[in-house]
Amino acid sequence: xxxxxxxxxxxxxxxxxSRKDEDDIAYRHVAFCLSICKFLTPNAGAKxxxxxxxxxxxxxVMAIVWPQAKVFMFDGVGKKIEAISQIIKExxxxxxxxxxxxxxxxxxxxxxxxxxSVCALPQFFGFVKNSIRRGRAGNLENGVIYFKGGExxxxxxxxxxxxxxxLKLDEFFGDPNYEGKRLxxxxxxxx
Numbered sequence: 675x676x677x678x679x680x681x682x683x684x685x686x687x688x689x690x691x692s693r694k695d696e697d698d699i700a701y702r703h704v705a706f707c708l709s710i711c712k713f714l715t716p717n718a719g720a721k722x723x724x725x726x727x728x729x730x731x732x733x734x735v736m737a738i739v740w741p742q743a744k745v746f747m748f749d750g751v752g753k754k755i756e757a758i759s760q761i762i763k764e765x766x767x768x769x770x771x772x773x774x775x776x777x778x779x780x781x782x783x784x785x786x787x788x789x790x791s792v793c794a795l796p797q798f799f800g801f802v803k804n805s806i807r808r809g810r811a812g813n814l815e816n817g818v819i820y821f822k823g824g825e826x827x828x829x830x831x832x833x834x835x836x837x838x839x840x841l842k843l844d845e846f847f848g849d850p851n852y853e854g855k856r857l858x859x860x861x862x863x864x865x
Contacts (some may be wrong), residue, residue, distance in 0.1 A: 676831045678704050680761045681729055683728050688757040690729030701798065702752045706821075706843070706852075707732035707790070711739055713841050713857050716786065716817060717741040719810035723784040725777045725802060726792035730758040732821070736788070737762070737770035746784070785811035790821040796802040799860075806862045814839065823854055835860070 678700040685691055691703060699703040704753050710732055716722060720743040724733030731748035751757050755774040762770045773780075777787070778801050787802045802818060817838070819833065828834070836860035 675700060676748070677734055677761065677765060680764055683762060684757050685729070686792040689755050690754060690757060691731070703729070703731055703733060704827060705847075707735040708739065709841065709843055709846055709857060710736065710788070710819065711760065712846060713859065714786065714812055714814055716812035720744070720786065721782075721784045721807075722746070722786045722788065723777055723782075723800070723802075723805065724788045724790075726789055728754060729774070729789075731735050731773075733772075734758065734761060734767070734770060735830055736766070737767045738765070741769055747783070748775055748777045748780075750774065750776050751858055754827060756814075768771055771828060777802055783807040785816045786807065786814075786819055787817075788819045788821075791823065793818060795822070795827050799835075808862050814859050815861045817859060818848065820860070821857045822856050822858050 682699050687861040722743055722745045724747045727733045727747035727749045733745050737745040752774050755772045783805055789798050792798055792817045807816055839859040840863050843855040
């Protein structure tokens with residue numbers, strides 16, 4: 675709830691989330707991102723990258739609930755990174771790092787890479803393909819975990835690139851407002 679309050683306060687100065695969602699940040703954004711806890715449990719020392727983090731969603735949420743993991747948040751917009759860096763500081767999160775960079779510019783590798791409606795999945799895979807380590811650093815094999823609305827892109831279906839695990843969020847929340855929204859896990863793959 676502290677994060678939701680800081681996010682709303684910060685959003686008045688820096689556009690981190692849609693203004694129309696400000697009244698329901700705790701449910702529409704924070705709780706939505708918390709659903710990843712039903713899906714993934716990272717081991718101690720796991721490295722997670724949140725690509726296109728925007729307002730620190732789901733990056734800050736993951737750093738709060740998984741103090742055993744190191745969460746790196748990437749965004750190319752400097753004012754957003756500055757804002758979430760301040761939120762990280764105010765929350766006292768020692769395991770969260772905000773970086774003004776595109777993930778494809780880093781040489782670091784990560785166990786899990788998350789994205790929340792960043793772009794079409796084929797494009798997202800292109801951005802992150804060289805940043806995923808092989809192995810298993812939690813209950814899921816290393817790979818991409820993506821918050822997705824709508825159908826899987828035709829390009830992926832044609833190449834038979836299907837999720838290895840899926841969580842339907844309307845069923846998880848018991849809320850028709852989340853109809854068609856899912857969490858998808860794709861194991862590491864090499865293009």
